[in-house]
Each structure stands twice: as structure tokens, then as C-alpha cells.
Amino acid sequence: MIILSQITGNANVKAVAHGFVEADLLTAYYVSLAVFPGNLLDRISQMKGLSEIRRRSHDPELQPFTKTWPWVELGRMLAMRSGIPSLSVPPTSPFHVYSVIKKFDKHVAAQLLKELKNGAKAIYSYEDNALATFRRAKQLGLTCLYDLPIGYWRAAHRLLDEERERWPEWIPTLTGLKDPEEKLARKDEELALANHIFVASNFTASTLKEYPGKLAPVEVIPYGFPPVAKNRIYHENFDKRPLKLLFVGGLSQRKGVADLFAAVEAIGKHVELTVVGTKKNDECKPLNIALTKHRWIQTLPNEEILKLMRDHDVLIFASLFEGFGLVITEAMSQGTPVITTDRTIGPNFIEDGVNGWLIKAASTRALQDAIENILERRRDIPNIGLAAMETASQRPWQIYSNETATAAARVVGRLNQNNYHESKSYTS
Numbered sequence: 505m506i507i508l509s510q511i512t513g514n515a516n517v518k519a520v521a522h523g524f525v526e527a528d529l530l531t532a533y534y535v536s537l538a539v540f541p542g543n544l545l546d547r548i549s550q551m552k553g554l555s556e557i558r559r560r561s562h563d564p565e566l567q568p569f570t571k572t573w574p575w576v577e578l579g580r581m582l583a584m585r586s587g588i589p590s591l592s593v594p595p596t597s598p599f600h601v602y603s604v605i606k607k608f609d610k611h612v613a614a615q616l617l618k619e620l621k622n623g624a625k626a627i628y629s630y631e632d633n634a635l636a637t638f639r640r641a642k643q644l645g646l647t648c649l650y651d652l653p654i655g656y657w658r659a660a661h662r663l664l665d666e667e668r669e670r671w672p673e674w675i676p677t678l679t680g681l682k683d684p685e686e687k688l689a690r691k692d693e694e695l696a697l698a699n700h701i702f703v704a705s706n707f708t709a710s711t712l713k714e715y716p717g718k719l720a721p722v723e724v725i726p727y728g729f730p731p732v733a734k735n736r737i738y739h740e741n742f743d744k745r746p747l748k749l750l751f752v753g754g755l756s757q758r759k760g761v762a763d764l765f766a767a768v769e770a771i772g773k774h775v776e777l778t779v780v781g782t783k784k785n786d787e788c789k790p791l792n793i794a795l796t797k798h799r800w801i802q803t804l805p806n807e808e809i810l811k812l813m814r815d816h817d818v819l820i821f822a823s824l825f826e827g828f829g830l831v832i833t834e835a836m837s838q839g840t841p842v843i844t845t846d847r848t849i850g851p852n853f854i855e856d857g858v859n860g861w862l863i864k865a866a867s868t869r870a871l872q873d874a875i876e877n878i879l880e881r882r883r884d885i886p887n888i889g890l891a892a893m894e895t896a897s898q899r900p901w902q903i904y905s906n907e908t909a910t911a912a913a914r915v916v917g918r919l920n921q922n923n924y925h926e927s928k929s930y931t932s
């Protein structure tokens with residue numbers, strides 16, 4: 505009944521796919537790369553330098569429905585490794601990520617007539633992946649279900665543009681402010697074509713109030729948590745060592761890293777910071793300097809990130825604009841309480857001081873105060889971490905899968921029923 509389409513097949517996309525399979529809703533799942541045990545991509549991923557492909561691993565349950573289009577995405581990955589920037593860096597280059605996404609979108613659009621004949625009634629697609637697909641879907645009478653993983657771009661520009669005054673030297677990290685008008689117009693048209701919009705947090709839903717027009721209904725369905733750690737140990741020597749802080753994410757001021765480094769610098773020797781993440785570019789001098797003062801790891805497999813979380817006292821995720829923030833739920837599942845802002849999934853799951861801490865976004869002072877308050881009450885960390893794990897245990901990924909499948913089936917059924925009655929009324 506429903507076609508699912510997204511180029512990379514992220515964790516949340518796979519969860520939707522599983523939900524659709526279990527509800528007997530999935531007609532086809534379009535993705536660029538999908539690694540299944542023993543397939544060609546699985547063998548290619550064993551080759552030296554190509555282990556990154558393993559991140560596209562999928563459960564065998566999805567294999568009968570999966571339709572890949574790998575060559576352009578593989579070309580992008582190889583172009584990035586080639587050391588020839590002209591192939592992948594400029595927005596007009598053939599293997600720039602945005603160019604690859606548009607080609608993938610057109611490919612999926614070209615398959616819709618075939619899927620309609622196979623019984624499809626709807627297409628579920630994601631921001632930047634959906635314009636050509638939705639245009640064709642409208643021609644064929646398919647319902648358009650839209651997933652917006654990150655908040656609406658006009659709200660992002662308004663909120664992040666304020667950083668020009670707060671942290672002018674950090675603006676090179678805010679690459680989203682440089683998106684071309686064509687890309688922004690594309691996002692708006694995707695939203696306009698949608699029959700129903702799914703988001704993962706109340707914050708994301710709130711940003712859509714800045715859309716300059718009428719939108720389809722917006723529904724909030726938060727993602728799930730990873731499995732809860734079974735071996736979390738809290739050491740008793742909190743008062744005899746620095747507080748171990750961890751940040752995981754892209755090294756951009758969208759993630760609040762300037763506030764993080766400033767707060768840690770002000771607190772000094774009472775804390776030690778580990779940073780996991782890659783830089784957008786080398787153009788931000790304050791970032792380059794800050795990274796030399798702390799433990800910096802550019803990338804780690806997910807299993808190692810979860811282990812690192814268990815080895816730290818607190819995760820800091822002071823994001824200024826976040827559709828969800830998977831690292832929040834990952835850390836909570838590992839018993840590592842989180843300091844996060846009111847512009848993430850935090851308010852959906854966290855009760856301040858009970859299973860984590862909530863602060864105002866874009867405030868170094870609020871972040872510093874939160875860390876200093878924890879320093880004064882370090883022995884509360886185990887109880888708050890255990891409460892975070894309890895929260896995580898109540899919402900595994902399966903719940904998100906089930907809720908999304910139920911909601912999608914409801915929307916498609918309702919719209920098709922309405923169309924049927926309209927057709928009957930017209931013919932009569």
C-alpha cells in the first residue's frame with residue numbers, strides 16, 4: 505500500500521520500514537545503498553577503505569521490498585575520498601550530496617507508475633528527497649506522506665542568524681545559512697504537496713508555524729530509544745576527580761559548541777571534556793583552537809560511542825536547532841544523563857533534574873550554571889542516570905515503528921475514503 509523512499513536509510517527510516525512490513529503496508533522501499541548479509545555491497549564493504557558502506561546495513565526482513573540505486577551514491581563516496589574537491593564539494597559538482605539526492609528523487613519518481621500498478625496508494629518520503637516524487641505522485645493520485653526530520657528552514661535561519669552577533673567568528677560552521685534559494689524553494693514545495701506531515705519532536709512542529717501558507721496536518725511521533733544498557737556502573741569517586749563531560753555531534757554552532765567550549769573554559773579544572781565529531785570545514789579558527797584543549801575524536805562506530813557514553817558522567821547537547829537529537833536518547837539508554845536545550849527532543853522526554861537537565865538554548869550562562877549545579881550535586885548523577893534508563897526502557901524503537909505505521913495507515917485510509925465519496929458524489 506505504501507512506498508517508502510529515503511536515500512541513506514537512517515535508523516529512523518529503517519524503523520518506519522519495519523513498522524510498515526509488520527503492518528503489511530510496505531509496497532517497496534527505495535534507498536541508494538542497502539547492505540544485506542552476503543550481497544554484493546556486503547562483499548564490497550569488506551574491501552580496504554570501504555568499510556563505511558557497512559553503515560548501510562539492513563535487516564534481512566527488508567530485503568524482499570528493497571530497491572536500491574547505488575551507483576551515484578557510491579560515486580559520491582569515492583569522490584569524497586579522491587581528494588579532488590571539484591567532484592563533490594561545490595553545490596554544482598556531480599557528486600555533491602544535494603545533486604545526488606535530486607537524482608535519487610527523480611529515479612524514484614520514475615518508478616511510481618509501476619508501483620501504482622502493484623497496488624501502491626501512497627508514498628512516504630523525507631525532506632529534500634521528495635519533490636519530483638511528490639509531483640509525480642500527485643499526477644497519479646497517490647497520497648503524499650512527508651517526514652520532516654529537522655525543523656523548518658525559515659525558523660532555522662531566524663534563530664541561527666542571531667549567532668552573527670553572539671559568535672561572529674563561528675559563522676563559518678553554520679553552513680545551512682548558505683543554502684541556495686533553489687534548495688529552500690524545493691523544501692517549501694515539498695511541504696505544500698504533502699497530504700500529511702510527520703515530525704519527531706514538539707520543537708520541530710512549532711517551527712512549521714513560520715511556513716507562509718496553509719499546511720497539511722502535522723503529527724508528532726518521537727523516535728524510539730536504543731536497547732537499555734545492562735552493564736552501567738557508576739563509580740563512587742565523583743568528588744576526587746573532574747566531572748567527565750561528553751559531546752557527540754557535528755562541530756557546528758547549530759549544535760551549540762561555542763557555548764559548550766566557553767562554559768567549560770570558564771569552569772576550568774573541575775571538568776574534563778571529550779568531543780566526538782567532525783568539522784564542517786577548517787575555516788573556524790576558534791573551533792580549531794578549542795579542539796586542541798580537549799580530547800577530540802573525529803569519528804567512532806556506534807557501538808564505541810555507546811561505550812564512551814557509559815564511561816562519562818554527563819552528555820552535553822546544547823543544540824540551538826534540532827529536529828530530534830538521537831545522541832540524547834542514546835546517552836539516556838546508557839544511563840548517562842543529558843544536559844540539553846528547549847530546541848531538541850529534550851522537552852518531550854526529560855523532566856529537569858529528574859532524568860536529565862533542560863536549559864534555555866543559545867545561553868552560555870544557562871549551560872555553565874547547569875554544569876556548576878551538577879558539580880555541587882555530583883552524587884545525584886547515578887539516580888538521574890537510572891531514571892534516564894527507565895525513561896528509555898518505556899519507548900523502544902518498536903513503539904515508534906508501530907505508531908508510525910498505524911498513523912500512516914489511518915491517513916491513507918481516510919484520504920482514500922474521502923476521495924471515494926467525492927468521486928461517488930461527482931458521478932451521481
